[in-house]
Amino acid sequence: MKCIILIAAPAAGKGTISKYIEDKYNYKHISTGDLLREEVRKNTVIGKEIKPLLEKGSLVGDDIIKEVFEKEFRKTKSNIILDGIPRTLNQAKMLDSLDNNDGNVEITNVINIDIDKEVAINRIENRLICESCGSVYNKSIITDDKCTKCGGNLSSRNDDTKETFLERYETFLKQTKPLLKYYGDKVITIYNNTSLEDVYESVDKILKGDE
Numbered sequence: 001m002k003c004i005i006l007i008a009a010p011a012a013g014k015g016t017i018s019k020y021i022e023d024k025y026n027y028k029h030i031s032t033g034d035l036l037r038e039e040v041r042k043n044t045v046i047g048k049e050i051k052p053l054l055e056k057g058s059l060v061g062d063d064i065i066k067e068v069f070e071k072e073f074r075k076t077k078s079n080i081i082l083d084g085i086p087r088t089l090n091q092a093k094m095l096d097s098l099d100n101n102d103g104n105v106e107i108t109n110v111i112n113i114d115i116d117k118e119v120a121i122n123r124i125e126n127r128l129i130c131e132s133c134g135s136v137y138n139k140s141i142i143t144d145d146k147c148t149k150c151g152g153n154l155s156s157r158n159d160d161t162k163e164t165f166l167e168r169y170e171t172f173l174k175q176t177k178p179l180l181k182y183y184g185d186k187v188i189t190i191y192n193n194t195s196l197e198d199v200y201e202s203v204d205k206i207l208k209g210d211e
């Protein structure tokens with residue numbers, strides 16, 4: 001099983017880029033953010049515990065991340081793209097040990113999506129997400145309040161505020177950015193400040209041959 005890791009500051013476009021890779025290259029997208037929000041939505045034991053952390057933009061502990069991730073990971077046999085994990089060095093080591101246990105998980109690429117802080121803040125403040133299919137829209141350029149792909153309702157995420165962003169951004173610099181060093185040669189950086197087309201083109205170059 002091939003495994004792509006996405007490392008990116010909040011609002012750098014992880015969700016959109018994951019979806020592109022999922023659709024075009026047939027990777028399964030595992031987003032720990034989505035898995036955690038699902039726990040909150042279902043009001044599970046874990047959900048109750050992490051709700052206040054998510055609202056503040058704080059990191060959820062490694063143990064809980066490991067639990068929700070492994071539950072999902074064990075169900076999948078296809079190539080995977082990881083979004084939101086690893087966020088800490090501990091989690092990176094956890095992934096390496098999965099690798100050893102199963103003997104069949106190979107981290108082929110680590111894609112670092114870079115973005116200017118101001119661009120990211122603007123994106124957060126204008127972000128709308130389809131409640132049904134997860135497509136992402138920008139409030140300032142949409143003409144309809146329904147998803148153009150599936151007709152679902154568009155809404156802002158509760159945690160999409162500038163305050164939460166800044167908190168998450170600091171956490172990213174402290175805890176996650178050092179992972180780029182950890183993965184060394186496997187890291188490829190893509191800048192996502194301008195058009196998505198350019199980003200997709202860079203992704204295609206990286207994944208050439210995987211279609």
Ligand SMILES: [Zn+2]
Pocket residue numbers: 130131132133134135147148149150151152
């Ligand atoms: Zn939709």
